[in-house]
Amino acid sequence: MYCFLIFSVGLWVSLENPERSWLWAILAMLVKQQNNADYATWNFNLVDTTFDACQHGSLFAKTASLKGTPGIFDHLAGRCNGDHEHAKWQVQKLNSSWVFNTAAEAEYTKLLAQRMVDAVAVQLPSGLLDFTRRQFRLDLLQQADKQHRLAQQLIPEYREILFANTPPLTGAFKVLSEPSTAGDNYKGPTGETKYKIGFNFFTHGAL
Numbered sequence: 697m698y699c700f701l702i703f704s705v706g707l708w709v710s711l712e713n714p715e716r717s718w719l720w721a722i723l724a725m726l727v728k729q730q731n732n733a734d735y736a737t738w739n740f741n742l743v744d745t746t747f748d749a750c751q752h753g754s755l756f757a758k759t760a761s762l763k764g765t766p767g768i769f770d771h772l773a774g775r776c777n778g779d780h781e782h783a784k785w786q787v788q789k790l791n792s793s794w795v796f797n798t799a800a801e802a803e804y805t806k807l808l809a810q811r812m813v814d815a816v817a818v819q820l821p822s823g824l825l826d827f828t829r830r831q832f833r834l835d836l837l838q839q840a841d842k843q844h845r846l847a848q849q850l851i852p853e854y855r856e857i858l859f860a861n862t863p864p865l866t867g868a869f870k871v872l873s874e875p876s877t878a879g880d881n882y883k884g885p886t887g888e889t890k891y892k893i894g895f896n897f898f899t900h901g902a903l
Contacts (some may be wrong), residue, residue, distance in 0.1 A: 699726075701749055703735050703738050708765040709765055712763075714757040714760055715746055720761070720763075723739075741859045742763045742764060742766070743767075744762070746760070746773055747761075747773050749805070750780065752808035753808060756783050768816060772815065853896075854896055855896060857872065858893055858895065859890040859893070861891070868896065870893070872893065872894050873892040875889035875891060
């Protein structure tokens with residue numbers, strides 16, 4: 697059961713269902729069947745946050761509840777203030793198919809999703825969110841068979857990288873950068889710039 701795993705590793709949680717869903721009763725029954733007092737205490741201490749979806753960008757009068765970690769999503773609670781009209785629940789024909797509004801409404805609105813993300817972000821330790829964003833970017837590049845220059849190489853392109861006053865005369869190598877006064881090249885102990893040379897895995901050129 698996913699909730700028990702979340703409890704075991706100490707993660708934050710949010711469970712969402714319609715306010716009157718029978719799944720809430722089933723969840724309570726499953727928790728009791730675990731016969732774990734600590735788990736039961738954790739579950740029944742989760743905060744129930746009830747809100748009307750129209751307060752978070754929805755067109756429909758749908759009341760939902762979040763059962764979540766205390767202190768994170770509590771402020772999302774709110775009932776319809778009655779200053780707007782709601783879309784009607786109906787079936788619409790789209791091309792050759794019939795589409796139920798209830799199915800479309802199952803998705804979170806962009807506004808609700810953003811508010812939930814913001815609620816979690818303010819609870820994160822300092823610096824963790826920026827690290828997560830950078831790592832997410834690197835993961836996306838990796839899935840696209842691309843590698844960011846800051847990512848650690850799984851298979852290095854060169855067997856070794858050395859610095860020398862002049863390039864070698866023989867061997868399988870590539871000059872990665874030449875001496876320059878631009879300040880972006882390696883400088884030796886006396887301040888002179890050097891060639892940055894990468895040697896591949898076949899032969900080693902003599903410096």
